[in-house]
Amino acid sequence: MSTKSADRQPTLEDVALVAGVSRATASRVINGSKKVNAQMIRKVQRAVKTTGYVPNTAARTLVNGKTGSIALVLSGSDGSAEQVFGDPFFGRVAGGVVKHLSNEGIHPSLVLADSDEARAKAIAYVRRGGADGALLVSTHADDPLPGLFVDERLPAVLFARPGRPTPISFVDLDHDKGAALAAERLVARGCRNIATISGPPAVLAAQDREKGFRQAMAQHGRPYVPVAIGNFTRESGELAMAQLLRDHPTLDGVFVANDLMAEGALQVLRDHGRRVPDDVAVVGFDDSLPARQAEPGLTTIAQPLEEMSAEMARLLLARIADPTIQPTSVIFSPRLVIRESA
Amino acid sequence: MSTKSADRQPTLEDVALVAGVSRATASRVINGSKKVNAQMIRKVQRAVKTTGYVPNTAARTLVNGKTGSIALVLSGSDGSAEQVFGDPFFGRVAGGVVKHLSNEGIHPSLVLADSDEARAKAIAYVRRGGADGALLVSTHADDPLPGLFVDERLPAVLFARPGRPTPISFVDLDHDKGAALAAERLVARGCRNIATISGPPAVLAAQDREKGFRQAMAQHGRPYVPVAIGNFTRESGELAMAQLLRDHPTLDGVFVANDLMAEGALQVLRDHGRRVPDDVAVVGFDDSLPARQAEPGLTTIAQPLEEMSAEMARLLLARIADPTIQPTSVIFSPRLVIRESA
DNA sequence: GTGAAAGCGCTAACAC
DNA sequence: GTGTTAGCGCTTTCAC
Numbered sequence: 001m002s003t004k005s006a007d008r009q010p011t012l013e014d015v016a017l018v019a020g021v022s023r024a025t026a027s028r029v030i031n032g033s034k035k036v037n038a039q040m041i042r043k044v045q046r047a048v049k050t051t052g053y054v055p056n057t058a059a060r061t062l063v064n065g066k067t068g069s070i071a072l073v074l075s076g077s078d079g080s081a082e083q084v085f086g087d088p089f090f091g092r093v094a095g096g097v098v099k100h101l102s103n104e105g106i107h108p109s110l111v112l113a114d115s116d117e118a119r120a121k122a123i124a125y126v127r128r129g130g131a132d133g134a135l136l137v138s139t140h141a142d143d144p145l146p147g148l149f150v151d152e153r154l155p156a157v158l159f160a161r162p163g164r165p166t167p168i169s170f171v172d173l174d175h176d177k178g179a180a181l182a183a184e185r186l187v188a189r190g191c192r193n194i195a196t197i198s199g200p201p202a203v204l205a206a207q208d209r210e211k212g213f214r215q216a217m218a219q220h221g222r223p224y225v226p227v228a229i230g231n232f233t234r235e236s237g238e239l240a241m242a243q244l245l246r247d248h249p250t251l252d253g254v255f256v257a258n259d260l261m262a263e264g265a266l267q268v269l270r271d272h273g274r275r276v277p278d279d280v281a282v283v284g285f286d287d288s289l290p291a292r293q294a295e296p297g298l299t300t301i302a303q304p305l306e307e308m309s310a311e312m313a314r315l316l317l318a319r320i321a322d323p324t325i326q327p328t329s330v331i332f333s334p335r336l337v338i339r340e341s342a
Numbered sequence: 343m344s345t346k347s348a349d350r351q352p353t354l355e356d357v358a359l360v361a362g363v364s365r366a367t368a369s370r371v372i373n374g375s376k377k378v379n380a381q382m383i384r385k386v387q388r389a390v391k392t393t394g395y396v397p398n399t400a401a402r403t404l405v406n407g408k409t410g411s412i413a414l415v416l417s418g419s420d421g422s423a424e425q426v427f428g429d430p431f432f433g434r435v436a437g438g439v440v441k442h443l444s445n446e447g448i449h450p451s452l453v454l455a456d457s458d459e460a461r462a463k464a465i466a467y468v469r470r471g472g473a474d475g476a477l478l479v480s481t482h483a484d485d486p487l488p489g490l491f492v493d494e495r496l497p498a499v500l501f502a503r504p505g506r507p508t509p510i511s512f513v514d515l516d517h518d519k520g521a522a523l524a525a526e527r528l529v530a531r532g533c534r535n536i537a538t539i540s541g542p543p544a545v546l547a548a549q550d551r552e553k554g555f556r557q558a559m560a561q562h563g564r565p566y567v568p569v570a571i572g573n574f575t576r577e578s579g580e581l582a583m584a585q586l587l588r589d590h591p592t593l594d595g596v597f598v599a600n601d602l603m604a605e606g607a608l609q610v611l612r613d614h615g616r617r618v619p620d621d622v623a624v625v626g627f628d629d630s631l632p633a634r635q636a637e638p639g640l641t642t643i644a645q646p647l648e649e650m651s652a653e654m655a656r657l658l659l660a661r662i663a664d665p666t667i668q669p670t671s672v673i674f675s676p677r678l679v680i681r682e683s684a
Numbered sequence: 685g686t687g688a689a690a691g692c693g694c695t696a697a698c699a700c
Numbered sequence: 701g702t703g704t705t706a707g708c709g710c711t712t713t714c715a716c
């Protein structure tokens with residue numbers, strides 16, 4: 001199919017030779033400089049085609065100091081690396097990022113930072129020119145990674161606000177509002193005894209959702225909201241639901257802080273013979289793919305994860321292009337998705 | 343925290359200066375050359391520490407022609423890029439690859455190749471030095487990408503055997519054996535009327551599973567196996583199961599070519615009042631995470647995806663290190679995982 | 685064992 | 701407009 005003469009990749013020198021111009025002119029044409037004679041442009045373009053020339057990234061990077069690539073850093077607390085992609089939340093975020101950057105011709109490199117050592121290596125990776133900057137997806141409030149990037153003055157943008165006040169850009173969801181949406185739905189349904197299954201306290205989003213839910217409930221004259229704590233896994237949702245059912249048998253509505261736990265809750269309710277939503281109404285959070293197919297369909301709070309991911313990428317690209325711009329944050333609004341469960 | 347003097351990254355020159363040696367010696371120490379005086383080693387190491395030196399990847403790449411990074415190319419047929427990570431199969435493969443390579447200090451870049459244009463760009467990406475080689479995860483038998491990589495003499499390894507005979511390394515599962523395992527289970531349970539829900543004909547794995555299932559059934563004296571065709575999504579599994587139930591009401595056992603479809607099948611069976619496994623036994627394929635939590639627990643054929651991914655990475659690394667080695671294939675064995683559904 | 689110097693392929697002044 | 705040239709930071713002969 002392809003008929004390369006030499007075995008090495010053609011260089012700019014080869015192109016210039018074939019086109020009968022200087023390397024500089026060839027370079028100008030290839031980089032779309034305005035100030036080139038139309039005829040030479042054609043000559044060079046033809047030469048590029050015949051030689052099959054592709055500019056060498058390393059050489060470019062070396063001279064202009066930009067790699068043109070970015071890192072997608074997944075910073076988990078434990079070593080649960082494999083499951084990251086199994087998690088529908090990470091899956092959607094990663095997918096959104098990859099999709100958006102593909103359009104820009106950028107292929108993010110995946111970096112797992114699930115230990116102090118891995119975090120140090122992630123920093124070194126960017127420093128040595130592995131990427132111009134990083135997209136940080138970490139949920140733990142005490143994750144030291146954002147601080148490390150700021151300390152090193154490396155461009156980075158977070159998904160979810162940082163645990164400590166840190167001069168860094170981020171995108172986030174208005175979790176309070178999402179929780180309020182859930183509260184209103186449950187109250188409007190006529191639920192009298194409403195509880196919540198919360199996420200791990202170390203995760204800011206979980207804190208926000210629980211706090212927001214309590215506030216909204218208080219505004220509806222319900223100052224007391226029983227809570228069971230899970231860790232965002234399906235199993236923990238089962239456990240929490242079982243506990244709630246034991247401690248509060250008259251329960252008739254529950255807000256679960258993510259869909260995975262909600263699935264577990266749904267199953268426990270079914271096992272205990274409670275009909276959903278007639279006996280107990282359930283509202284989840286995320287609008288994850290599996291949740292859409294749950295039985296019964298899960299009423300939930302949707303986050304525009306793909307949009308958020310795209311915006312995160314945009315913020316980083318802007319920061320890389322102009323290192324002087326100030327940190328900004330973009331907060332997205334959640335949306336109530338009504339299905340059968342509430 | 344960090345107290346960098348200049349704002350630019352320290353270079354080898356800086357290290358050499360601080361250590362009081364030449365660049366060459368500093369380079370030798372940093373690259374672990376044997377032939378260096380122990381004392382200079384110490385001096386250089388100290389200088390590295392005080393300067394906070396990190397070798398520049400682009401410069402290294404430029405001189406030795408290796409980027410030290412690899413591409414993970416996901417080659418879908420349609421433009422369904424975002425869902426890639428939502429799919430538990432891709433999720434596990436991607437996770438396995440990332441996990442394995444992280445240990446080697448390599449962070450794969452994710453490349454979506456879901457159109458002819460995207461495929462051409464993927465090739466160009468590797469050619470320009472974006473990566474030393476590619477891990478190709480594509481399931482469609484007619485995917486042109488493997489051929490393109492071979493034509494360009496770019497190192498690549500496939501997940502799943504190529505559709506056309508192609509001189510390229512790959513890892514794969516013994517799908518025949520997996521299907522036979524399923525057949526035996528169903529027969530051993532005493533099922534009399536056994537059907538199968540197959541995957542898309544364009545996917546080799548789907549072909550293999552159906553063919554293998556028929557063969558195994560024939561060996562058990564069951565030459566006739568009704569089939570309904572799905573496309574590996576949950577919805578298509580529902581449709582296929584409904585059709586099977588309509589056309590073969592006496593059905594009492596079904597082999598479903600992947601877990602996602604099996605989930606859909608399970609739900610349709612429940613909706614139709616068929617008890618699983620008493621009325622209809624179901625065997626899936628994949629042992630995906632969601633399937634493990636299905637209700638009832640899904641009996642399925644497990645693939646060691648993480649091991650397969652790791653082996654795929656190993657093969658590529660070996661090929662990059664020595665371009666002369668011949669293509670090899672590594673076939674993994676599936677395993678029957680018994681839960682409640684069969 | 686150690687240093688000097690030549691490039692790897694490219695871009696960007698700088699002259700013309 | 702176009703060509704010449706000096707590096708970008710590193711590894712690696714090649715002398716010493």
